Amino acid sequence: MDMVKEKEREIVKTTRFAEHCSLSEAVGLLLREFTPAARRTEVMPAADALGRTLAEDVVSRRNVPHYTASAVDGYTVAALSTAGATPATPVVLEPGRFEWVNTGMPIIAGDSVVMIEDTSQTADGKLKIFKSLTQGENVRAVGEDVMAGQILAVDGDPVTPALVSLLLCAGVAEAAVRARPRTLFIPTGDEIVDAKSWFKEEGILAGLVVDSNSAFAEAIFGQWGYEIDVHPILPDDPGRIREAIKDAASRYDVVLVSAGSAKGKRDHTAEIFTDIGKMLFRAVRMKPGRPVMAANVAGKPVICTPGFPMSCAVVLWSVVYPLLTALSEEPADDSLSKSMGSAETVRARFMIQHSSPAGVAEWLRLKIALVDGALLAWPLTAGASVLWALAESDGIALLDEEVLECEKGTPVKFRLTRKVDLPNRLLFQGSDDPAIQLLISLMRKRGADLAIRAVGSMGGLAALGRGEAHFAAAHLMDPADGSYNTSYIEKFASGRSWRRQLVFYRSQGIIVARGNPKNITTFEDLTRGVVFENRQPGAGTRVLLDFMLKSAGLTPEDVKGYERQSITHLEAANKVASGVADATLGIKAAADALGLDFIPIAQEPYELVFAENFDEHPAAKALAGAIASEEWRAKVERMGGYAWLT
């Protein structure tokens, strides 16, 4: 009995691995399991070794210079022959006792060089010297720079541009450098197609997804300076995946299996890992990136990276990069900043309340702006599947497991992942309009920048009221009298003077599928069982809808889908384009962009509203210039549905 128990305990022990460990535990497990292997060395032409680390001491093969050379332009002389020479008492040498040399020329006679500035020639070809020289003055001795046999650089030194050029001078053609770990990325999944198939647009069926994680991995490995190969995409065939991993472990130092996030698939991969190797950990307490797991297969680290792009990114940053640097014996300090390519860590305050999940570290994609001296950050809230939010973010925060509710104003420290020109960046909050997005590039051409947060007309005015925006935009109809904006602005400004600028009128209307298959032309038609896509509360378009419904004697209950909320015109129109909804209310530009039909309802004034001290902002002129520019007007007109004041 006891022996059986003992045996069982042993089995449990040997098959046990960490589940749901913390990120630092996971990385610790990897670093303890895999130490730099017997150091591999690569020998390559010195110039190719730039940026690498020397694997052995390098010894000069030559004296540099290899001959006695002049260090200046002048005349070679015997130092003794110049004794006592001064400007007042020059020494005069006969021809034959001096010889002209350029800098770098070999010295054949004499033991020193007098600079041309300290001489003059007499009419009869003699040399007047105004300075007394010491032996060897202005002479570069053989080996002055380096000597044959001298150690030039030591095992562990970085190969810098200066070393590349020194090795050349010293006659050293090749350098032995430490080999870097080689990684293979194996994309798997029946639904995954490669970039080539993806770009043949007609061939893309519903359910197929492009292998974007390979592209991300190749790009980021390139930035890190590590080698990566990408395996052809494998179908969800455990046998083939198993063989590919085994083969890869024999030929690479690190193997990444991109296994999709599907639970079924993860189970496959976990089985393979346990079967052909030793599982080290499975699932990490972070969000996203939770499903990552790692094993030791034939002595090599094999890591399963999740399929959602943001999850893949955080695993590459926080698990794979530290492993690579450890395997390469590179300094590990602030590896996260390096892996993200972050040059700066900033401390800002949450502009909105944020709830972080309990017991799980959270990766946040943040945008940032400086308003009235306060550094404000807001998360781009989106799932791990949303790659756009990663590309759009200014920086990334990693909130501790302990962080839960972050009230508005809570400090948040995070790494900037791109250069942000904070003093010259304006923050716009307000009604969504594609014309505003077109301003960004025009602002940049004028040395400024613009961050946009679409929060609806009322959201924008409220943000302005709280000092959380430089300017806002509104198109809010007052149902009392049909007037636009004034009553709302007065309410939110509560006494402050906010400058207003009516930039254009835009056509609002009902957006329906091309050809209007459900024959929707009035608001009454929305009650005929069709699905409507609404906008969020506070959006001017929703205010307009409510007014129109009321005018037609209808109530929200009459409209199927009234509770559905899109945040932007384009998002709402897209619901129609993809068949999820039959109609929405929105601007003509959104209908045009997606090739949808548009039934005009109203011409709305779209007004910008500026904070009280706006004109003191260094980017104020750039914004005015962008709005006044012909380029903006032309771009806006091209979208359709806009009318100018004049």
Next chain:
Amino acid sequence: MDMVKEKEREIVKTTRFAEHCSLSEAVGLLLREFTPAARRTEVMPAADALGRTLAEDVVSRRNVPHYTASAVDGYTVAALSTAGATPATPVVLEPGRFEWVNTGMPIIAGDSVVMIEDTSQTADGKLKIFKSLTQGENVRAVGEDVMAGQILAVDGDPVTPALVSLLLCAGVAEAAVRARPRTLFIPTGDEIVDAKSWFKEEGILAGLVVDSNSAFAEAIFGQWGYEIDVHPILPDDPGRIREAIKDAASRYDVVLVSAGSAKGKRDHTAEIFTDIGKMLFRAVRMKPGRPVMAANVAGKPVICTPGFPMSCAVVLWSVVYPLLTALSEEPADDSLSKSMGSAETVRARFMIQHSSPAGVAEWLRLKIALVDGALLAWPLTAGASVLWALAESDGIALLDEEVLECEKGTPVKFRLTRKVDLPNRLLFQGSDDPAIQLLISLMRKRGADLAIRAVGSMGGLAALGRGEAHFAAAHLMDPADGSYNTSYIEKFASGRSWRRQLVFYRSQGIIVARGNPKNITTFEDLTRGVVFENRQPGAGTRVLLDFMLKSAGLTPEDVKGYERQSITHLEAANKVASGVADATLGIKAAADALGLDFIPIAQEPYELVFAENFDEHPAAKALAGAIASEEWRAKVERMGGYAWLT
């Protein structure tokens, strides 16, 4: 008369340019003269654009996802059919009312997905659901990530790995990015040979120099991420150089002419610059790098870079790089740190007195060590021609024009150009021996580091006495009794307890040319008119020489060359190897390294001496391990002339 004067003044005015301007004036002149040209755009595959800057807004060509997809593994159902479901009151659905989906699979029927964790299947194929769903729950809408027509990124955005992968998902194959300035480097000089000829060792004549500046420029441009082409080496032929510059100015954005430092050559180049363009400045008040000059030739900047490697480097860092970033509209903040690849600026104190020239900014190559909490830096004093000092330095200081005398202890701020493991770096000062240099790589293998400053036996003991070294080495004979080290150590320690370790005996002897052509075998032979190369005062070898001369009844005046001073054994031996001297006193290892003959004179004990608190240093064990290692002993023995204690 007046008109003539006016005319003269005008001529002077139009041909005037800045001479001997400050570095910031020179850069200012360039930046005012050359603004980013009409922006050139390059279109390339998105993945190739990594690290570049977008030249226009990029719009998505697809919805991502392009179909309604499940966000989880589970069953598609109608949300309404799950109303009221809880773990206690599950809802049971008949087959046909639910369907299995993996994450990412298209949703064909139903409007929501229940996660597999919230279900169980009954024996008869029905589905038990324990959670009530809302419409659209666990469903990724079409365009959830990005929508067709949406702006993905804006003119001026960096192309990051996330953007590369987003563009792929969004069906965008190519990106238009800002073109970077293209540079041509034109090496000139009759004495310059290319790397290929250089490596054919037999072909190198006295007076020829390898074109190392091209190698340096190519390497550093590579690190900066700018393109550079290298022109074939041109002879000192003003006509050909003129044509090459004119041609380059028509095809490149920046032209660099490496014109050698010779005054004659500079005059050529200055003539060409004035002849075919407008000279902007000539000579900058800095050392080295003074001879740099720049002109506007056909609207393009043409810069003449000096020929000495350190001068070339400082001009590339401080003049060319700011120009390139300005032409590319890149942020210019701390451009010097970027151009040098410096991640960190440190503030240390001069360990030795340093005199900086008046009215000239000075570039210093520095080494650094942390001793007893003090960050000490010492310049590698060497001319602009000495490339080794640049490769060997830990960092670079740029001292202002105003800086003159820097007493020992004066603070100096400088940029670290390589990673230095300061807490684990030991500073050795003392007697030069190649065996000590072999310790560096062995220290590094043990996670530590070692900086060496050869200052002679007495210099080392004195440094230890001043708290400026972690350990020293001495081989000092007391002429009073022929004993070694003890009397000297007692004097410098003045009561402190310094641990000593006798590591080996080494053969000192007279080093002469191979075959001993001058037949030198005794110290008496040194009085026969041969040239002797001596060592610096305080070197143990010089103390030994003085003792030997005295024993032989000779005086310093009897020895020709007694006043000549080499700092290391190798340097002294090299004087013999290159024929500058006939004999020197030194260790057998130096003679062996250069293939010279060696007449043994003495077996000297070489002792390490450790500061009082040495054993508390984190690198103390690494040093002990390195000294005790078989690897070190084997390497030392291979040099020849060493004997161990046992």
